[in-house]
Amino acid sequence: MQAVKRASTIDLGALTEAVNLQEAIDRFRATRSGLPAALLEKRAKDVVRGSTPARARVIDAEQHCQLGMRLLEKGKFAVAVTALRRATDLDPTNASLQHTLGRALLRAGDLTGAIDSLRLAITLADGFASAHHDLALALATTGQHREALESCRRAVGLAPQLAEGHRLLSELLEGVGEFNEAAECSKRAAACTSDTVAAKADLVRACVLQGELEEAEIQLKEAITFYPNSAELHKTLGDVLAKRGRFDEAIEACDRALAANPLYSPAHLTIVRIRKCTEADRPRLMRMLSSLRESGVDDAKRLFLHFAIGKLLDDLGEYREAMRHYDMANSIRRRNARFDREGLAETVDRLINRYTAAFFAGNQRFGLIDQTPLLIVGMPRSGTTLVEQILSSHPEIVAGEELFFWSNRASFRGIAEATALSPDAGRKLAAEYISWLRRIGPSAARVTDKQTFNFQQLGLIHLLLPNSRIIHCRRHPIDTCLSMYFTYFKGRMPFVADKADLAFAYRQYARIMTHWRNVLPPDRFLEIDYETLVSDRDALTRQLIAFCGLDWHDMCLQPERNTRTVTTASLWQARQPVFSSSVERWRRYEPWVGELRTLLATPPTANSHSRPES
Numbered sequence: 001m002q003a004v005k006r007a008s009t010i011d012l013g014a015l016t017e018a019v020n021l022q023e024a025i026d027r028f029r030a031t032r033s034g035l036p037a038a039l040l041e042k043r044a045k046d047v048v049r050g051s052t053p054a055r056a057r058v059i060d061a062e063q064h065c066q067l068g069m070r071l072l073e074k075g076k077f078a079v080a081v082t083a084l085r086r087a088t089d090l091d092p093t094n095a096s097l098q099h100t101l102g103r104a105l106l107r108a109g110d111l112t113g114a115i116d117s118l119r120l121a122i123t124l125a126d127g128f129a130s131a132h133h134d135l136a137l138a139l140a141t142t143g144q145h146r147e148a149l150e151s152c153r154r155a156v157g158l159a160p161q162l163a164e165g166h167r168l169l170s171e172l173l174e175g176v177g178e179f180n181e182a183a184e185c186s187k188r189a190a191a192c193t194s195d196t197v198a199a200k201a202d203l204v205r206a207c208v209l210q211g212e213l214e215e216a217e218i219q220l221k222e223a224i225t226f227y228p229n230s231a232e233l234h235k236t237l238g239d240v241l242a243k244r245g246r247f248d249e250a251i252e253a254c255d256r257a258l259a260a261n262p263l264y265s266p267a268h269l270t271i272v273r274i275r276k277c278t279e280a281d282r283p284r285l286m287r288m289l290s291s292l293r294e295s296g297v298d299d300a301k302r303l304f305l306h307f308a309i310g311k312l313l314d315d316l317g318e319y320r321e322a323m324r325h326y327d328m329a330n331s332i333r334r335r336n337a338r339f340d341r342e343g344l345a346e347t348v349d350r351l352i353n354r355y356t357a358a359f360f361a362g363n364q365r366f367g368l369i370d371q372t373p374l375l376i377v378g379m380p381r382s383g384t385t386l387v388e389q390i391l392s393s394h395p396e397i398v399a400g401e402e403l404f405f406w407s408n409r410a411s412f413r414g415i416a417e418a419t420a421l422s423p424d425a426g427r428k429l430a431a432e433y434i435s436w437l438r439r440i441g442p443s444a445a446r447v448t449d450k451q452t453f454n455f456q457q458l459g460l461i462h463l464l465l466p467n468s469r470i471i472h473c474r475r476h477p478i479d480t481c482l483s484m485y486f487t488y489f490k491g492r493m494p495f496v497a498d499k500a501d502l503a504f505a506y507r508q509y510a511r512i513m514t515h516w517r518n519v520l521p522p523d524r525f526l527e528i529d530y531e532t533l534v535s536d537r538d539a540l541t542r543q544l545i546a547f548c549g550l551d552w553h554d555m556c557l558q559p560e561r562n563t564r565t566v567t568t569a570s571l572w573q574a575r576q577p578v579f580s581s582s583v584e585r586w587r588r589y590e591p592w593v594g595e596l597r598t599l600l601a602t603p604p605t606a607n608s609h610s611r612p613e614s
Contacts, residue, residue: 061091065100075298077108088117095125102131106138109299109335114138129159133168140172141336143492146411148172156188163192167202174209175491177404183209197223197230204236208243216240231261238270247274263291265304269488272308277315285312303332307488314486323592326486334497341504344495347416347456348512354417355459357519360466365423367466368430372437374446374548377455378473379509380493381483383530387473388450389559390541396550398441403449405433406457418460430464446548455509458516468524469548472513475530477506477599478586500595507599531583 068083084101091097102117118135121128136151149172156165166189173182183206190202200223207216220237227233238253251274254267268288272281288309291297297305306329313322374397376384392399409429414420421429437447446469454461461468481502484493495501516525526547533540541556555561586593 057090058094061087061094061097064090065097068104069100072104072107075295077104080104081108081110093124095121095128095131098124099128099131099134102138103134106134111138111142111336115142127158129155129162129165132158133162133165136165136168136172140168140175143338143494145172145175145492149176160188161192163189163198163202166192170202170205170209176408177402178408179209179211183207197227197233200227201232201236204233204240208240213240213244217244229260231257231264231267233257234260235264235267235270238267242270242274250274258287262287263294263297263301265291265297265301265308269304269308269311272311272315277312279316281312281315285309285316288312299332299335303329304488306332307486310486317588319588320592323589327592329488330485330497337492337494337497337501339494339498339501339505341501344505344508348508350417351456351459351512352515354419355463355515355519360463360519363418363463364466366418366421366426366463368427368434368464369467370430370434370465371467371469371549372434372441372444372447373461373465373468374448375454375458375461375468375470376448376450376452376473377458377470378452378475379480379484379506380452380489381487382452382473382475382480383528383533384450384452384473386530386533386559387471387528387544388448389562390556391446391448391544391548393555393559393562394545394548394550394553395555396445397548398444398447400437400440400447400449402451403436404451405436405449406454406461407451410457410460416457416460418463426464433465445550455513455516458520462520462524466524470516470520470525471544471547472516472525472527473530474527476584476586477510478593478596479530479582479584481506481596481599482586482589482593483582499593503595503598534583 064083064087068080068087071077071080071083081101081104084097084104088094088097088101098117098121102114102121105111105114105117115135115138118131118138121131122135125131132151132155136148136155139145139148139151149169152165152169152172156162156169159165166185170182170185170189173179173185186202186206186209190199190206193199193202200219204216204219204223207213207219217237217240220233220240224230224233224237234253234257238250238257241247241250241253251271254271257264257267265288268284268291271284277284288305292302292305292309306325310322310325310329313319313325374391376387376391378384388399388401391397410416412420415429418426437449441447455472458470461470481499484496485499485502489496495505517527526544528540528544538557542552545552545556586596
């Protein structure tokens with residue numbers, strides 16, 4: 001709130017000319033829908049004249065603001081927002097009040113209202129760095145990442161010492177795969193708050209973003225000697241150790257985080273995700289259930305707790321209760337999700353209509369000939385990490401994990417459907433991608449790209465890199481969707497928190513994969529089923545290596561011995577012997593799968609060109 005208190009009201013200047021007054025009124029009308037025009041006009045005139053009623057309203061507004069801030073600190077969001085709305089109604093041209101209201105709405109979960117108030121605060125005072133930061137946070141929470149990046153860059157441009165601005169910008173850049181720039185932002189955040197726990201965490205985050213896990217571990221252990229009671233540092237150490245495959249040490253680090261702060265709920269989730277829980281974990285279950293009853297546990301903490309409790313109960317075979325907690329976790333996750341069903345269906349339509357066999361045949365001049373790319377696609381939780389673990393066990397294949405190259409490039413107008421590409425520009429784009437892969441595996445015969453959602457970009461990829469090999473991972477539809485529903489994802493997938501939305505998104509995925517199967521050459525497009533990989537791993541693994549055009553290597557049958565760093569949600573499973581317990585897992589939850597049951601009539605990539613009903 002210090003930033004709010006420091007902010008001043010907008011300087012309207014000496015509005016002595018009628019045209020200036022009218023411009024101010026029109027600006028407020030345009031940016032604050034629903035604000036009575038008469039109030040705006042009277043307020044602007046009163047400010048100019050310095051009338052007594054205007055001064056009284058300003059004092060009254062400040063009193064309501066102070067009341068709202070006190071209520072906000074006590075967690076009484078609804079009445080706090082009411083008080084702050086009254087303050088802004090009394091003094092609508094006060095940028096500081098609009099910002100305070102926007103922050104309150106953000107904390108209360110009213111993201112639409114928060115965005116409106118924060119945008120109005122910025123209209124009133126564009127140099128208001130903290131308002132730009134908070135707007136970026138609200139936009140990111142609603143999935144408007146491009147706009148969020150713009151707002152956050154504006155915030156740190158206005159206030160280079162705004163540490164939280166650099167941190168948020170780092171997170172936003174990480175979300176679109178710009179890891180090096182994200183790391184630099186973390187370093188700048190650390191420089192703003194040197195010699196603090198936050199600064200140490202920022203420097204460690206920079207190491208992790210750049211893949212320097214050994215250095216991150218060293219820095220964390222050093223920082224913990226100075227801040228032994230920091231739950232954040234202990235938990236971050238746990239995450240780093242887990243990524244390095246040292247699960248017992250990771251659990252010990254997370255338990256130290258909980259000893260420092262019993263309500264640091266992300267540590268619980270890390271612990272249960274990197275082990276198979278047993279009856280010996282009942283005390284941990286009781287601790288988590290007890291934490292849910294604590295008054296200081298907000299929805300952000302509850303989200304972690306419900307996912308962690310659901311995972312533990314699933315391991316114990318208590319499926320009804322597990323689903324109840326997964327449902328509660330997703331009810332929190334769903335509040336800020338905005339899934340555009342019609343938009344997704346229209347995107348699939350456009351891609352299918354654009355990338356036909358005739359289109360590929362008539363545009364071969366676009367292609368850059370290179371066999372390095374090995375793309376692994378499919379819905380998340382369909383076995384893509386296991387396939388990458390198997391393939392990267394081969395000495396001539398390097399794992400690239402989830403690259404964001406194509407999703408970022410396709411976000412620019414005219415790229416996804418190649419409507420704004422010349423052959424020269426297309427080959428330049430392809431060469432840029434190959435350069436990315438070469439940085440990952442300079443001498444590798446193949447480099448994997450396990451960005452699952454590249455399945456939307458396969459037309460563009462095949463057009464520009466026709467020798468790319470594409471492996472499509474399939475799994476039972478309900479198993480796939482339930483696994484997504486049960487998983488906490490750091491990145492945003494707006495359809496994942498609702499079973500009906502999941503079913504809709506799956507059918508769109510099935511629709512476009514059927515199209516790719518029909519138009520891509522079979523020697524460049526291989527489909528494998530998770531269930532077959534588990535039941536006949538030897539034969540299918542040999543088929544995978546042959547598809548890659550490489551000689552057989554026995555290490556591919558021992559993926560659990562692959563020591564590469566794994567950072568996805570499957571980091572624990574990737575280091576275990578291949579097991580079959582996840583096959584037909586959905587049957588344990590059959591009474592509660594809801595709308596996902598409609599997928600029983602949909603094989604993994606059924607031929608269904610008609611749109612599913614909304």
